[in-house]
Amino acid sequence: MRIKFQQSLDELKERLLVMAGLVEQAIQRATEAYTSRDESLCELVKMSEPAINRMEREIDQLALDLLAMEQPMAVDLRFILSVIRINVDLERMGDQAVNIAGRVLDLGKQANVDLPVDIPRLALLSAAMVRKALQAFIEGDAEMAQSVLMLDDQVDDMNRDAFRALGDLIKDKPELAPQALNALIISRNLERVGDHATNIAEDVIFWVRGRDVRHHSLPDDGD
Structure with missing residues (x-):
């Protein structure tokens, strides 16, 4: 029975990682x-949403079945609970990708102008947080997960800088308000991606160390 249970845990992890791959790609x-202002990429993002949503439901059901039938204890229970929460964050990341794609489509209908925000750099940092959080999950590495939390402030600072700069642009050049507002929302979407990566990292720490670090300062010591 223990071997079968472990196989089910492995399947749960594999399904979550497949979903994570779809979300990262989106x-x-x-x-x-x-x-690139490539509208075909936006359409691919929108087309990926049903598959991500379907996988979220399947993963939830598998996790709930394991909780109901196996009554896992200790670290296995924390793992399943963490998967359920990570599953939600991944689905919401997919939503953020769809939102970004929609804003890019709007920008494609507007004049292309230089905006005082480095969206590509913010995107790279947010994506790096996602990759590191997922790698921490794959390896069960609480220290790597903790390092993700340290990156969140950088993403937040960049988003605040974008808000100020684009707000000033709207005041100075109101004719550019549509482009500035779309860029502002994209920046916010990427900041939310970083928030979800932070949530995943916190769930990894909970799984591995049994500590709930949400809304609290992280301890310096390890286990």
Whole structure:
């Protein structure tokens, strides 16, 4: 029975990682579309949403079945609970990618102007947080997960800088308000991606160390 249970845990992890791959691809395509103004990439992002949503439901059901039938204890219970929460964050990242794609499509209808925001750099940092958080999950590495939390402030600072710069642009050049507002929302979407990566990192720490670090300062010591 223990071998069968472990196989089910492995399947749960594999399904989550497949979903994570779809979400990462959607985020990458959406941010590439911003740089290239490639509407076909936006359409691919939108087409990926049903598959991500379907996988979210399947993963939830598998996790709930394991909780109901196996009554796992200790670290296995924390793992399943973490998967359920990570699953939600991944689905919401997919939503952020779809939102970005929609804004890029709007930008494609407007004059292409230089905006005082480095969306590609913000996208790279947010994507790096996602990759590191998922790698921490794959390896069960709480220290790597903790390092993700340190990056969140940088993403937040960049988003605040974008808000100020684009707000000033709207005041000075109101004719550019549509482009500035779309860029502002894209910046906010990427900041939310970083928030979801932070949530995943916190769930990895909970799984591995049994510590709930949400809304609290991280301890310096390890286990």
